[in-house]
Amino acid sequence: MTLEEIQHSDSIRAARWTQSEQQLVFSEVLGLTLTEQILSAESPIAHSKVEQVLDIAQRSIAGEPLAYILGVTYFDGLKLAIDSKVLIPRPDTETLVEAASELISNGNIQSVHDLCSGSGAVALAIKARHPRCVVTASDLSEYAVRCTTQNATALQLDVECARADLFEGLLEFELITVNPPYIAWDDPEVDADVVAHEPAMALFSDHNGLSLIQRILRDAPNHLSKGGLLCLEHGYSQAHDVRKLAIDIGWRSVQTLQDLAGRDRVTRMQKP
Numbered sequence: 188m189t190l191e192e193i194q195h196s197d198s199i200r201a202a203r204w205t206q207s208e209q210q211l212v213f214s215e216v217l218g219l220t221l222t223e224q225i226l227s228a229e230s231p232i233a234h235s236k237v238e239q240v241l242d243i244a245q246r247s248i249a250g251e252p253l254a255y256i257l258g259v260t261y262f263d264g265l266k267l268a269i270d271s272k273v274l275i276p277r278p279d280t281e282t283l284v285e286a287a288s289e290l291i292s293n294g295n296i297q298s299v300h301d302l303c304s305g306s307g308a309v310a311l312a313i314k315a316r317h318p319r320c321v322v323t324a325s326d327l328s329e330y331a332v333r334c335t336t337q338n339a340t341a342l343q344l345d346v347e348c349a350r351a352d353l354f355e356g357l358l359e360f361e362l363i364t365v366n367p368p369y370i371a372w373d374d375p376e377v378d379a380d381v382v383a384h385e386p387a388m389a390l391f392s393d394h395n396g397l398s399l400i401q402r403i404l405r406d407a408p409n410h411l412s413k414g415g416l417l418c419l420e421h422g423y424s425q426a427h428d429v430r431k432l433a434i435d436i437g438w439r440s441v442q443t444l445q446d447l448a449g450r451d452r453v454t455r456m457q458k459p
């Protein structure tokens with residue numbers, strides 16, 4: 188079979204991959220760059236490779252996320268290794284990176300800590316954009332700590348990651364970023380494939396999804412220097428609750444930002 192024939196096969200059509208997902212599969216399995224995929228569209232592909240692509244398509248059709256099947260994903264232009272013990276970073280979370288990046292550029296910020304780091308997506312994207320910043324990370328999951336550390340090494344980005352329950356053992360920073368688990372356990376909108384494949388501790392939180400957010404808003408001031416800033420990702424319907432909680436605690440300059448789809452996604456604020 189040629190690449191073109193694979194692309195038009197029933198299995199690949201049924202997988203309903205986006206163009207970039209399809210390119211990622213071909214580049215990971217066949218080792219072909221996008222240009223090579225175009226130039227060699229009519230060249231025959233080894234039978235074993237064809238079988239591999241079709242097997243990936245079958246698993247994808249069954250609902251397994253492509254990032255877990257391939258063991259890689261892209262976030263903010265960085266290639267990250269990923270496995271099913273950590274959350275797959277979402278494009279929406281680039282809003283958190285953008286929000287933090289703007290504060291770093293405008294505020295001469297030198298130290299950033301990313302809580303709940305997962306694969307390291309946020310911490311590594313910030314370090315890649317702002318190499319002079321000291322960026323550290325932490326997560327309660329030992330798998331996430333290992334994943335962040337391995338991705339930092341592979342990308343040659345100097346980001347250390349520690350295992351911690353939120354702020355446990357952490358010092359003081361100028362900026363804290365966090366994308367915590369914030370989905371309510373009974374949220375009917377959550378995709379069944381997400382629940383089936385992604386780790387529950389990365390997704391769900393008690394009290395309507397706000398339990399960890401409440402702890403973060405309460406404890407973050409103790410780990411921020413004078414005038415320090417917090418950038419917090421949350422669900423699009425939680426912005427009002429987050430702002431109210433933050434204002435009640437005394438946080439200043441509380442401002443919600445929208446993601447690429449125009450939904451409330453990140454609230455940033457200054458230490459009370």
Ligand SMILES: C[S@@+](CC[C@H](N)C(=O)[O-])C[C@H]1O[C@@H](n2cnc3c(N)ncnc32)[C@H](O)[C@@H]1O
Pocket residue numbers: 273274275276277280302303304305306307308309325326327328331351352353366367368369388389390
């Ligand atoms: C929504 S994921 C975010 C991962 C990554 N920052 C991203 O945006 O792709 C939430 C992360 O919080 C971690 N986590 C859950 N409870 C925690 C806690 N009490 N303290 C620290 N991390 C926690 C999970 O292990 C998971 O990696």
